[in-house]
Amino acid sequence: MNSKQVQGKRKLEDYLKMVNRPCRVMIRNIPAPLQQFYFSGKLQNIVDGASPGSKVKSMKPGSKKKETVPKKTKPKKYVPMKEPLLMKKHVSMQEESGDSECCKGEIKVGDVFVGESKTKYKVVEVLNMADFSEIWRVEDISTNKRFILKFVNIKLHKTLTETEIHILKKAQNSRKREENYIVSLIDTCEAWKDRCPHSLLILEELGDSLLKIIQGARPRLDYVKQIVQEILLGLDFLHTRCKYIHCDIKPENILLRQEYKGDRNQKMIKIIDVGISRKSRPSYRGEIQTREYRAPEVLTGELGRKYNLTEKVDIWSVGCVLFELITGEFLFKPKEDTDFDHRAEIEKVIGSFCGQSGSKTESLSVSQRILRTSRLTCAEVFELHSFLKFVLVLDPAVRPSAKECLEHKFFM
The missing domain is CATH 3.30.200.20 (Phosphorylase Kinase; domain 1)
Structure with missing residues (x-):
């Protein structure tokens, strides 16, 4: 192909693009100066949509291309689809x-x-x-x-x-x-x-959830200790052996055993809904946990920023459940269902641990709320307050693991 033919080929390709005819173009619609390249057979495969490299017979001017008649095929017999096994x-x-x-x-x-x-x-x-x-x-x-x-x-x-x-x-x-x-x-x-x-x-069939305890009379501290200890044992197995994070620890997902009759030597609870568990990720974007039990690192606001998803989110939820079992109240209850109000509520409560207030309005400290709503003595309140302060740490890197929580003097 000489330089004139190459130039003509490019013009033909540009024309075909211009008229937007990718498959087949009528010969009469091709400008006369470009028809020689079509009849040569070298560019017919481009116009007719033939596959590259296929042999195309050249056509002489005035000749008609034979039309292929499709073969008649018998209609396929309908066979009903079998039901899946x-x-x-x-x-x-x-x-x-x-x-x-x-x-x-x-x-x-x-x-x-x-x-x-x-x-x-x-x-x-x-x-x-x-x-x-x-x-x-x-x-x-x-x-x-x-x-x-x-x-x-x-x-x-x-x-x-x-x-x-x-x-x-x-x-x-x-x-x-x-x-x-x-x-x-x-x-x-x-x-x-x-x-x-x-x-x-x-x-297996289990009994009522922890909501029944929360909605009833205030339980003894040793009773609550056993429940929280068993929750932490279950989470330690989930975190260390299964390498999963539960992501939704709350009273509704902790059920009492049917065979439990109030004996301290008996096991009390079991954790359910592990299907929503996730693997730890260094950069995660997504909403997890129920609002009242949501860890501070998950509160990314409307921007939906990424955060480090670790097993420490479950530990924060355990602290919230512990407070609710003792008092019958949410530890964190933001006025609006927004991350901004939730963060403000956390800062106010966490500030009370150190004797500081994160809000201009006067609010009861965690110890005062426990004394007002529970049957605990001052010594028991101090013991509980110490453990909550140990668990509810804003920085997840400093927050203890389930195993570290079990080694706390609160369970000794």
């Missing part, structure tokens, strides 16, 4: 007797789920229908023993459920004492909802 694991009681079709979506009373262990669980009643999960009571058909069925119904259900199964199986396989403070995984099932497979967790 996963559907066989969710069978309703009526279907077993042949009275109705398989339930492919919503869980309802009377449904039967077959676990990985081949155990059949019948749905007895609904316990909680939250925004992110459904909690049902189920019954082992063969033994009549009752368990809890948990179904996560948000878009991230797969990630949350896999995380929870991973942590619970690790706790189940461990024979150490700490694993007894995480809810036990009994079995897993599968079902379909919104045309997607969902994993269902079969968990």
